[in-house]
Amino acid sequence: MKLLCIETATPAGAVAIVVDGTVLGERVVTNDRQHTETIIPATKELLGGAELTPGDLDGIVVDVGPGLFTGLRVGIATARSLAFATGTVLYPVSSLEVLANDPALASVEQIVSVVDGRRGEVFVQSFRRGSSIEAIDEPRVMKPEVLRVELESRSDGVTLSGDGAERYRSFFDDLKNISLLSVPLPSPSVAGSLVERGVIGPVANPADLMPIYLRDPDAIANFTVAWSSTP
Amino acid sequence: MDALALLAIETSCDETAAAVVTEDLHVLSSVISSQIELHAAFGGVVPEIAGRAHVALLEPVVAEALERANRSAGDPRIAAIAVTSGPGLVGSLLVGLSGAKALAYAWDVPFVGVNHLEGHLFAAQLESEALSPPYVTLLVSGGHTMLIATLGPGDYRLMGQSIDDAAGEAYDKVARYCGLGYPGGPAIDQLAGEGDPKALKLPRAMKAEGFDFSFSGLKTSVIRSIEKDPSLAVADVAASFQAAVVDVLVTKAMRAVEAIDATAIVLGGGVAANSSLRQAISEAAVEAGVRCALPSLTMCTDNAAMIGAAGWYRFRSFGSDPFTLSANPSLSLELEHLS
Ligand SMILES: [Zn+2]
Numbered sequence: 063m064k065l066l067c068i069e070t071a072t073p074a075g076a077v078a079i080v081v082d083g084t085v086l087g088e089r090v091v092t093n094d095r096q097h098t099e100t101i102i103p104a105t106k107e108l109l110g111g112a113e114l115t116p117g118d119l120d121g122i123v124v125d126v127g128p129g130l131f132t133g134l135r136v137g138i139a140t141a142r143s144l145a146f147a148t149g150t151v152l153y154p155v156s157s158l159e160v161l162a163n164d165p166a167l168a169s170v171e172q173i174v175s176v177v178d179g180r181r182g183e184v185f186v187q188s189f190r191r192g193s194s195i196e197a198i199d200e201p202r203v204m205k206p207e208v209l210r211v212e213l214e215s216r217s218d219g220v221t222l223s224g225d226g227a228e229r230y231r232s233f234f235d236d237l238k239n240i241s242l243l244s245v246p247l248p249s250p251s252v253a254g255s256l257v258e259r260g261v262i263g264p265v266a267n268p269a270d271l272m273p274i275y276l277r278d279p280d281a282i283a284n285f286t287v288a289w290s291s292t293p
Numbered sequence: 294m295d296a297l298a299l300l301a302i303e304t305s306c307d308e309t310a311a312a313v314v315t316e317d318l319h320v321l322s323s324v325i326s327s328q329i330e331l332h333a334a335f336g337g338v339v340p341e342i343a344g345r346a347h348v349a350l351l352e353p354v355v356a357e358a359l360e361r362a363n364r365s366a367g368d369p370r371i372a373a374i375a376v377t378s379g380p381g382l383v384g385s386l387l388v389g390l391s392g393a394k395a396l397a398y399a400w401d402v403p404f405v406g407v408n409h410l411e412g413h414l415f416a417a418q419l420e421s422e423a424l425s426p427p428y429v430t431l432l433v434s435g436g437h438t439m440l441i442a443t444l445g446p447g448d449y450r451l452m453g454q455s456i457d458d459a460a461g462e463a464y465d466k467v468a469r470y471c472g473l474g475y476p477g478g479p480a481i482d483q484l485a486g487e488g489d490p491k492a493l494k495l496p497r498a499m500k501a502e503g504f505d506f507s508f509s510g511l512k513t514s515v516i517r518s519i520e521k522d523p524s525l526a527v528a529d530v531a532a533s534f535q536a537a538v539v540d541v542l543v544t545k546a547m548r549a550v551e552a553i554d555a556t557a558i559v560l561g562g563g564v565a566a567n568s569s570l571r572q573a574i575s576e577a578a579v580e581a582g583v584r585c586a587l588p589s590l591t592m593c594t595d596n597a598a599m600i601g602a603a604g605w606y607r608f609r610s611f612g613s614d615p616f617t618l619s620a621n622p623s624l625s626l627e628l629e630h631l632s
Contacts, residue, residue, distance in 0.1 A: 098387050102394040102616040116399040131341070132384050135348045136391045142352045143392040146366050147399030272349060279341045 063120045063258060066105060066144070067250035070097045070137030071129025071157040071177065072225050074247045077104045079112055080123075080254030086112045088251050097136040116148045121264065123253045126154040127274040128185035128201055129177050134273035142268055151264040152271050153257045158201050160248035161224050162189040163256060167243060172218050176226035177248075179203055184226035185276060194261065203276040206230035213240055224248075297372040298362065299608070300396070301601030302355065304389030305381025305409045306436065307331075307338045308594070309350035313362035313371070314601030318419055322361035323598040325591070326350045333475045337465060338435070344384035351392045358597070369400055373613065375604020378406035379624030386620035394616050403613035407603045409595075410626045413561040414443060415602035416593065417586040424586060429555045431546040431574070434562030434594070435461035435476065438506050438542075440549045441626065447610060449626045452549050453504025460538055461564045463508035467515050467534055471527050481531045482567050488532030492525070493518050495537040497544075504549055511537055535569055543573045550583055557584035565593035 069076040075097040078088040087108040091100035109115065124141035127134045145152045158175035167173055170191065177185040186209055187201040206226070210233045213220060222234060223245040234240050256262045265271045296315040303310040312323040328346045332338050356366065364370055376393035379386060390406070397404035413432050417424065424443075429452070432439045438455035458466070461478060468477025473484070495514050498507040515534050519525055550558050558578050564570065571587055578585035592599065 096619065098391045098394070099617045099619045101391070102398050106398060106616065115401075131344065132387060135344055135384070135388050139348055139351055139388045139391040140395045143355075143395035144399050146352050146356065147369075147396050149367060268352065269349070273345075275345070279339065279345055 064114060064118055065121050065123050065254045065257060066109070066119050067123040067254040068101060068137045068141050069125045069248055069250040069253065070101065070133040071125045071127050072133070072247055073130065075100060075133065075137070076247060076250045077101060077108060078250035078254055079108045079114070080251060080258065081112070083255065083258050085251045085254070090247065097133050101136065101140050116144055119148060119150045121151045121153050121257065123153040123155055123250070123257050124271070125157050125160065125248055125250075125253060126271065127157055128179065128203070128276045129157045130180070131273065131275065138271060138273055142271060145268055152268055153262055153264050154271050155253040155256060155262055156201065156274065157248045158185065158187040159189075159195070159197065160253045160256070161245055162195050163252050164223065164245045164249055165252070166245050167221060167223060170221045170243070172220045174213070174220055174222050176209070176222055176224040178226040178229050179277075184209060184230065186226070201274065201276060206233040210234060210237070213237055295370060298370065299373045299375055299601050299604055300355070300358065300369070300371045301407075301597040301604050302351070302374070302376040302389045302393045303409070303412070303595060303597040303600045304347045304351065304385050305377045305379070306385060306595060307343050308596070309347050309354050310595065310597035311355045311358035312597035312601050313358055313364065314598055314605065316605060318602050318605065320419055320598045320601070322358045323591070323596055324354050324358045324361065325596050326354050329476060336469050336475050338382070340382045340384055343382055344388065347385050347388040351388055355392070355396070371400060371402055373403040373405055373604070373608050375405045375407050375600055375608065377409045377412065377600055378618055379408065379621035381409055381622060383620055383622040386622065390618070390620050398616065403608065404616060405604050405608045406614045406618045407600050407607060408624055408626055409600070410439075410441070411449070411603040412599040413437075414441060414449065415606065416561055416596075416599035417559045417588045419598055419602050420588050420592055421586050424557050424559065424584070427553045427555050428557040428559060429546060429549045429553065430559040430561055431542060432561045433460045433542060433564035435459055435465060437562050438508070440504050440546060442549065442553050442555070444553070447606070451627055452552070453506065453545065455506040455508060457507050457509035458512060460506070460508055460542065461562070463512045463538065464564065466512050470516055470519070471530060473527075476563075478564060478567060481535055482569065484528045484531035485535040485569060488526060488528030488530070490532040490536035492529035493533035495533055497537055497541050500541050500544055504545055506541065506545065508538070535567070539567070539570050539573050542570060543577050546574065547577045547581055550581060555583060557586055559586040561588065561593055563594045566590040
């Protein structure tokens with residue numbers, strides 16, 4: 063299986079090529095909000111290096127969030143357009159699930175993925191390691207102080223991962239049952255391996271592949287209408 | 294063999310649009326998915342809502358544009374892809390730009406970034422015979438109020454623009470105040486036909502000199518008049534407001550025509566659909582002995598066919614752009630062409 067994996071949910075965008083379980087290449091591009099400048103050049107370089115063309119791909123794996131709204135839209139517009147042009151299949155992965163599946167957490171039982179949601183909030187989901195990684199709740203958006211209260215009430219040891227955990231480190235540092243593990247970026251190679259292992263299936267209809275926002279646009283709009291900035 | 298065709302994409306504000314345009318500027322298809330209803334509750338364009346809608350609509354709109362031009366993803370027969378890279382809302386621009394790059398890469402065709410304003414300048418040429426420079430374009434919409442001189446191919450000068458509200462914005466705000474809904478232009482235009490344009494004494498800011506515009510005071514003055522006399526007929530308010538806007542726009546446009554000895558005056562932007570503006574500018578052009586180009590409404594408002602026309606010009610003159618091209622929300626028309 064030849065997979066192109068696109069990751070734009072955090073400021074550090076990344077692209078990976080995974081072929082039959084082997085990572086042929088991965089590029090991390092850490093320039094915030096510039097994903098549109100780097101994703102296609104990085105893809106071109108990686109596919110070219112593997113002597114592949116977009117038409118050779120068996121699937122495109124893309125992080126649908128939650129995460130940076132603009133980043134997610136760039137990644138999804140890129141993935142959907144590539145899939146449209148080549149007729150290949152789209153695989154949506156969640157940033158929080160990818161983080162929980164990172165090999166750096168292989169010896170951890172209880173994982174809470176925390177992605178920075180800006181506006182003083184984080185996107186959060188809890189996972190447990192059984193025979194595989196299972197989600198034990200739904201993805202949610204909350205303030206780090208609320209997450210702290212939730213974590214305080216847990217009796218088991220929990221490991222936090224993600225750029226949100228990193229950013230709000232001071233909220234969790236002193237909690238005795240909490241470890242912080244520095245896995246700031248959902249890895250596109252890990253996303254590819256989830257698809258290879260059949261954990262994640264393709265979308266039936268490309269139109270269903272949309273970002274997971276977890277935030278109402280009305281709340282964001284807050285009646286700040288783009289009067290003068292719209293040419 | 295078919296004529297060489299280019300796929301154009303436009304997502305700079307609240308329209309998701311795609312078009313297929315041939316090298317001789319024949320529009321094979323032009324699809325526009327308007328988000329007006331999504332933004333109506335807010336009385337204007339909400340950037341986050343626009344971004345969300347673009348990502349949902351881009352691929353279906355592109356598919357539709359290809360289909361109407363007897364093409365498909367598997368058989369695109371496209372020589373290049375042109376896309377608006379600025380100016381506009383950055384979150385909206387990024388969606389079209391990212392999609393356009395992906396399509397160009399997958400189909401292995403050149404990719405060209407287009408200035409949205411240059412697109413508006415090319416719109417008239419899709420419907421009428423070539424204009425001969427120098428000519429003046431009056432671009433009026435919810436976001437633009439500009440007088441642009443075209444002195445030669447790719448040689449533009451911004452002669453004047455609004456120092457506060459865009460003309461269309463003033464329409465929207467007055468309409469909202471009068472409870473006429475969003476967008477305000479069509480509602481006010483229709484009501485104005487039944488009212489007395491001399492009912493209210495309204496200011497014509499900056500009419501006497503220069504090429505810049507100011508509509509903020511006019512809007513305030515309308516609101517104050519209604520507050521002072523709530524019995525005023527809405528039709529009279531609409532007619533008086535519209536007369537003031539049109540008076541200033543036409544006076545300045547014709548002054549610009551005279552200043553550069555232009556051969557023609559061209560109308561563009563959503564407000565160019567306004568019946569009173571169209572009539573007044575036509576009459577003024579006849580009087581001045583210059584040509585008047587009035588594109589159809591679909592060509593005046595944001596669309597991808599105009600991006601295709603400008604895209605062909607840029608592609609032939611400057612070649613393709615690299616995939617590292619970024620969105621520029623404040624891309625200028627003049628500076629870009631100095632390089
Ligand atoms: Zn426009």
